[in-house]
Amino acid sequence: MKGNAVFKRSYNQCLRQLAGQAIGASLPSESELAQSLEVSRTTVRSVFASLIDAGIVTVAAGGRRLVRHPGEADYFPDLQTLSAGAAVARRFMEWILQGDFRAGQLLNAAELARQFGTSTTTIREHLAQFQHVGLLERRPNSSWLYKGVTPAFATEIYDVREMFELRSTRSFIELPDDSPPWRELDVIEAEHRALLANIDEDYRTFPQLDERLHRVIHETSNNRFIIDFYDVISTLFHYTYRWNRSDEKQRNTVALLEHLDYIEALRSRDPRAIDARCRKHLRTARATLARSIEFGPFRSPSSPAGVSA
Incomplete structure (x- = not known):
C-alpha cells in the first residue's frame, strides 16, 4: 500500500x-x-x-x-497518492464535514475504525492530530467531542498558518535555483496560467493546485510540526470551502491571481515583497473561510447565504 x-x-x-x-x-x-x-x-x-x-x-x-x-x-x-494514514485522515475529514455532524456531537474511535476499515490505533493517531488544532476534544471511553468549525476557530488557525507559512518562505528562498522545489514552482506557475486561460470550465480544479503551491512552500521548512500542521489544515479548509459555492469561480480567479503575485515575490527573493503578498493572500483566504462557515453545512434553505465577495 x-x-x-x-x-x-x-x-x-x-x-x-x-x-x-x-x-x-x-x-x-x-x-x-x-x-x-x-x-x-x-x-x-x-x-x-x-x-x-x-x-x-x-x-x-x-x-x-x-x-x-x-x-x-x-x-x-x-486520494490514491496518499499514504494509508493520510488517506484515512482525508476520508475522515470529508465524512465529518459533509455528513450530519454538528458541534457537540460525540465520535467513537472503535466505530470509526470499523467504518473506515482500519485499526483503532490508526484512527486515534489521526483524531489526535485534529485534537491538536482544536477541532476535537478527547473524552472518556474512547469517545471524542466534535467542537465544530467556528469563526473563532478559523481566526486562531489562520494566525498560526500565517506564522508558519512566512517562516517556510524564508527556507524556500534560501534554496538554489536548480533545486526540486524551484522546478516544481515553475510547473505550478505554468498550471496557474493554463487554468486562468480556461477558468470558465475548469475553476473547480483550483483546490488541488492551491494545495500543491502551499505544500511545496511548507515542506521546504523541514520542520515536522509545520508540515504536519499543513496536512491537517489543507484538508480541513478545502472541505469547508465547499459549504459555499455561490461565488466559487470568482474567488478562485482572485486566488489564482494572488498566487501569481506571490510566486513573483518568491522569485524576487525579497523578504518584504514576499511578506506583503503572502499576508494579502492569506487575508483573502481567511475571508473566504469565514464566509463558508457563515453559510455552513446545516443552514436551512430560508437562511441567509452569507456575504458575497
Whole structure:
C-alpha cells in the first residue's frame, strides 16, 4: 500500500514536470529524476515504464523523449497518492464535514475504525492530530467531542498558518535555483496560467493546485510540526470551502491571481515583497473561510447565504 502510493505520487509529480516541457524534449536520467522526485531509482524505473506504456514517452536512440503532453485522465486520483494514514485522515475529514455532524456531537474511535476499515490505533493517531488544532476534544471511553468549525476557530488557525507559512518562505528562498522545489514552482506557475486561460470550465480544479503551491512552500521548512500542521489544515479548509459555492469561480480567479503575485515575490527573493503578498493572500483566504462557515453545512434553505465577495 505504501509503495503503491509512493509510485502514484511520483508518477503524478513527473507528469506535472513533463506538462511544462516541449514535445520531443529529452527526459532526465534515472538518477536525476530520482533525486528530483526524492524516491528510489526502482520507483523511477516503474514511472518510466508506465510513461512509455501510456504513450507519453518513447525510447529512441538518443534516450527517452516526450511524445505527448499528459492529460487530466493520465493522473492518478489524489486520494490514491496518499499514504494509508493520510488517506484515512482525508476520508475522515470529508465524512465529518459533509455528513450530519454538528458541534457537540460525540465520535467513537472503535466505530470509526470499523467504518473506515482500519485499526483503532490508526484512527486515534489521526483524531489526535485534529485534537491538536482544536477541532476535537478527547473524552472518556474512547469517545471524542466534535467542537465544530467556528469563526473563532478559523481566526486562531489562520494566525498560526500565517506564522508558519512566512517562516517556510524564508527556507524556500534560501534554496538554489536548480533545486526540486524551484522546478516544481515553475510547473505550478505554468498550471496557474493554463487554468486562468480556461477558468470558465475548469475553476473547480483550483483546490488541488492551491494545495500543491502551499505544500511545496511548507515542506521546504523541514520542520515536522509545520508540515504536519499543513496536512491537517489543507484538508480541513478545502472541505469547508465547499459549504459555499455561490461565488466559487470568482474567488478562485482572485486566488489564482494572488498566487501569481506571490510566486513573483518568491522569485524576487525579497523578504518584504514576499511578506506583503503572502499576508494579502492569506487575508483573502481567511475571508473566504469565514464566509463558508457563515453559510455552513446545516443552514436551512430560508437562511441567509452569507456575504458575497
